[in-house]
């Protein structure tokens with residue numbers, strides 16, 4: 048079973064993340080924002096906007112994007128890239144859903 | 160093994176389960192390698208193989224069982240297949256290679272195929288075992304439902320997915336009253352997005368079926384038989400029968416007991432082989448690459464591969480399937496395939512035709528279709544599915560893709576040329592049936608030169624507004640250089656309508672949810688954007704107070720968490736100080752909180768109250784609880800809503816004071832606070848024209864004078880400094896309160912989201928506002944009453960609600976993963 052391989056961490060049931068919203072996962076190295084779209088896809092990005100470090104988890108999720116709450120940069124959830132004229136990238140982490148639970152790949156999450 | 164006459168003795172193949180997968184496997188196998196196997200099939204159902212998906216038309220009375228039989232007795236006889244009807248296999252002995260049935264029959268095999276399908280899930284609520292609770296899986300279930308239907312009565316169907324809706328429609332067709340109880344906010348949410356789900360719900364309701372969404376079943380009621388269903392919000396639905404259609408689970412028990420690898424389903428590799436080399440599995444009982452399927456197309460693909468494998472083609476491999484769904488309810492056209500999830504704006508194409516009730520959405524990634532949802536017009540479903548499966552590059556036809564196959568091949572026209580090329584009888588406005596010729600005549604003969612004039616003359620674009628852009632293009636094409644485009648500003652890139660038009664349609668068409676607005680008005684994206692969603696949430700809240708369910712995810716963070724976000728991601732907390740008044744007790748509570756939670760900055764704001772800055776999000780509920788104990792409530796410093804009412808000391812102390820400005824300010828703040836508004840609203844009450852409370856640069860200001868109260872509106876002192884305009888004079892505090900609330904309500908009902916009050920007044924005209932509020936007593940009172948109704952719906956302190964535990968997960972991380980120190 049892949050979900051039991053050492054680095055996939057069960058971080059909780061999907062329903063605990065609001066649709067078109069996010070929750071955070073705190074790790075020793077960084078905070079990670081785990082997003083859930085309207086159609087139940089999940090994405091994980093470092094919870095720091097490439098602009099000036101705004102908490103992306105607090106933004107409005109629309110389609111596969113989030114609007115940073117501080118100055119409204121629009122970040123693509125899939126790539127972590129800022130869209131439009133803005134340039135920058137939020138770090139991505141592997142995340143998946145299995146049987147209604149969300150798994151985050153911790154090997155990546157704890158590397159510097 | 161070779162027989163004496165040189166022929167190979169056929170191997171013995173045993174199939175457990177005689178459903179759709181087993182049936183198709185036999186057909187494929189007999190076609191490929193006739194005579195290779197001696198075949199025996201065990202089916203728990205006491206009948207031949209039939210088309211399970213057609214049970215829905217059988218229930219609806221559109222077909223008889225005989226019509227849906229796939230293989231009759233003669234077929235088994237002709238093909239030399241031994242069918243054991245009504246025999247359930249209860250054990251497999253892998254060492255001895257035998258299968259044993261419940262009645263004790265033992266069959267040996269060389270190759271075994273498990274095709275046990277799946278079992279319906281029954282939610283474990285009280286009453287689930289009462290007589291009258293049925294599932295929808297086989298012919299016996301259909302017979303049970305039809306028996307009840309003949310006695311009439313009411314059926315509650317739990318589950319608003321494909322199966323539940325087909326059951327509901329079938330029972331309705333048999334004359335029963337039917338309610339569908341669905342846990343999620345929209346129907347068939349696994350296959351459809353919110354817009355298509357909304358259209359589907361409307362269509363189902365039009366058939367006289369009640370739909371309860373967001374409804375969690377708590378218990379099934381009844382003593383000796385079903386009497387109803389109880390929801391966890393306290394509602395009950397009377398019912399003589401309950402149909403459980405909440406989902407299916409792969410039927411893998413037999414395999415598991417035989418010691419085969421089983422996770423959700425029976426695990427198979429790409430050759431459809433289980434963890435035992437002599438045992439294969441096919442159909443819904445299977446788990447392949449972590450995926451289980453609940454539709455027939457994947458099973459047919461599996462059956463083909465398995466037949467090839469059993470014929471000795473070792474290279475045949477199953478790679479998984481793309482599933483597509485069609486709802487089989489007569490009169491409802493719906494198609495969904497692949498991954499239609501939210502995607503990037505650039506990566507989805509949406510077409511909505513409100514007048515025809517059509518919605519189409521195609522999800523694209525790297526110029527390839529990855530998913531499609533079609534509602535109302537599903538003709539192109541198979542075509543899209545084909546492009547999807549072939550992973551075809553659609554770049555060349557991107558512009559016309561959504562219109563379907565029929566539109567491919569023509570060169571795209573620019574919009575002006577396209578409109579010019581239309582014949583005179585081409586319909587421009589679908590709602591009002593206005594043709595191009597009629598509009599052109601209004602322009603040339605009647606001199607209509609703007610969208611508004613064309614609308615007045617012809618009614619074009621007067622209903623859903625969808626065609627407004629087309630009409631404007633037509634005016635431009637007709638008038639040429641003589642046309643100056645109107646300065647209509649669409650709400651955002653998701654929609655061509657203006658804020659005011661959208662507000663108008665929400666009322667005139669009674670649109671009461673976000674999916675309803677987006678569908679009926681033709682949103683070009685599936686779930687809006689950060690500009691339109693908060694606006695729509697506000698408009699709906701304002702239009703349907705007490706009824707519309709607020710959408711927290713469509714609010715800016717500050718309003719969602721009732722605190723202002725700061726540059727470092729911490730928050731600020733500003734408790735209300737009514738009219739700028741406070742008490743030693745309140746100040747003590749603030750001081751205690753600041754110490755207990757290590758709050759770095761405490762500041763007096765420009766709004767006559769105290770701001771606690773640098774608060775960690777996790778601490779917010781605890782801080783609110785502490786402040787609440789001292790009677791402090793949210794100051795809404797974060798809201799597009801009523802912020803502060805500043806006051807001066809007034810007549811009570813001041814030697815110039817003419818009225819009790821402090822107390823009037825407190826009364827105003829208590830009346831208005833908590834109200835959501837298009838933009839923030841600030842007030843002030845000054846005790847005399849010296850105006851120490853700066854009332855003349857507020858959205859609404861009151862200046863007390865000897866003879867009463869001057870009410871001012873439309874001031875601001877932010878990005879733009881604007882002194883107020885005098886709205887009028889009243890004699891009493893009571894009238895002041897009524898006038899102020901009425902102005903606020905008029906602003907709430909009319910303004911575009913994010914327009915400060917002065918912007919709205921400049922757009923609508925001060926004179927108009929004055930006439931309504933100061934001269935038309937009835938209008939003013941009606942506004943005042945509507946304001947009170949809206950307040951009743953919001954009058955609760957959000958902080959107290961949160962401190963009491965509402966939605967607390969918002970404030971805590973989903974998980975904390977920290978290294979544990981080694982011992």
Ligand code: SRM
Pocket residue numbers: 723724725730731733762763764765766767768770796802803839841856874875876877878879915
């Ligand atoms: C705290 C405070 C400054 C202070 O320390 O005194 C303040 C702080 C902020 N103001 Fe203000 N304004 C504060 C009084 C004012 C005033 C004075 C007043 O209300 O009497 C004004 C000018 C009056 C007016 O609004 O017309 C004012 C005009 C603005 C504006 C410009 C609004 C405009 O339409 O032009 C903004 C920007 C906006 O709202 O988009 C703004 C926005 C902000 C925000 C919310 C910026 C933001 O979006 O994060 C600041 C939040 C800090 C926080 O977390 O509390 N603040 N701000 C004052 C809080 C008053 C209160 O108790 O609620």
Ligand SMILES: Cc1cc2nc3c(=O)[nH]c(=O)nc-3n(C[C@H](O)[C@H](O)[C@H](O)COP(=O)(O)OP(=O)(O)OC[C@H]3O[C@@H](n4cnc5c(N)ncnc54)[C@H](O)[C@@H]3O)c2cc1C
Pocket residue numbers: 175176177178179180181201202203204211212213214215246247248249274275276277295296297322325410413441442443444452453454455456458485487
């Ligand atoms: C009302 C209804 C409507 C549907 N509509 C659609 C649709 O529109 N489109 C679509 O793609 N799919 C539809 N489906 C789903 C489709 O019918 C299934 O995907 C398909 O039937 C699964 O085939 P299967 O052979 O795996 O399982 P089944 O067809 O369920 O066959 C399994 C058989 O095995 C028997 N069995 C189980 N255990 C044993 C045992 N131990 N011994 C002997 N026999 C056993 C069962 O009695 C059953 O007859 C519908 C299903 C239903 C119930």
Ligand code: SF4
Pocket residue numbers: none
């Ligand atoms: S004046 Fe500017 S910096 Fe100061 S609080 Fe207001 S918005 Fe922030």
Ligand code: FES
Pocket residue numbers: 096097098099100101115116117118119120
């Ligand atoms: S920090 Fe995200 S937009 Fe500025």
